Amino acid sequence: MVCGEAVYSISGWLNERNVDVKQLSLQVRDELLMQSVFLDIHRSGELFGGEAISTVNYQRDGLEKVLGLLDKWIESVISIGFDTLFLDEPHAGNETLKFISSISQKYKDLVHFYVCFCDDTFTRLTDKDIIRLPIKNVGLSAYFWTNDDSKIEKTLRIWIARLLKLRPNNHHIWIQGFDLPKGCEHVPVLVYNIAKELGVKNFGFWAYKSAEATSAKRAINYKFVWKQTCNLFNNSAEIMIS
Secondary structure, X not given: OOOOOOEEEOHXXXXXXXXXXXXXXXXXXXXXXXXXXXXXXXXXHHOOOOOOOOOOOHHXXXXXXXXXXXXXXXXXXXXXXXXXXXXXXXXXXXXXHHHHHHHHHHOOOOOEEEEEEOHHHHHHOOHHHHHHOOOOEEEEEEOOOOOOHHHHHHHHHHHHHHHHHHOOOOEEEEEOOOOOOOOOOOHHHHHHHHHHHHOOOOEEEOOHHHHHHOOOOOOOOHHHHHHHHHHHHOOOXXXXXX
């Protein structure tokens, strides 16, 4: 991903009926000319981001139980043939760093890991923590809960400056494609342009079906948001689509 790697996530496809995941991954590689295909363990154990519902909760059932489920999942996807896994906004409080480090060290010879942090976790982790993470690529969810463009730009520049300083060659940011009220459809484009100006080469954005399926947080004009944002990537291979 250092040079603008094209990556496709098929996190949602595992819930579809009659889907041969291994065959699907090969199709994505061949037909979309993607360099890598990764899987995202969405919301599992209430330990990751996403709108899915999990019957296991790490706070209630303990982190060890969730790690046991995660082991089974990782072993399964490795056996299918995947070489890259995506950890979507892990949030285990003070144990987040320990959690990420333990699983990445355990499987480092079998699979690569990408991780994306929410703004709270990214801010809470120290510079040393982020630099030393045994992860192939570290990202940030560049999501904003304001319609003030000046605040968005100010915050974004601070975040990106830190990310580029700590992980100059293996970073990415996710562009917000949901929870955008009417009048804020331009925010993804604003974020992309500023990030690209500052030197970010790798971006993540939701696929159309993901944007459409989002319930409570669906953007008001999600079709327009998706179309205008994806148009930014027409002439480049630098986007991760979830």
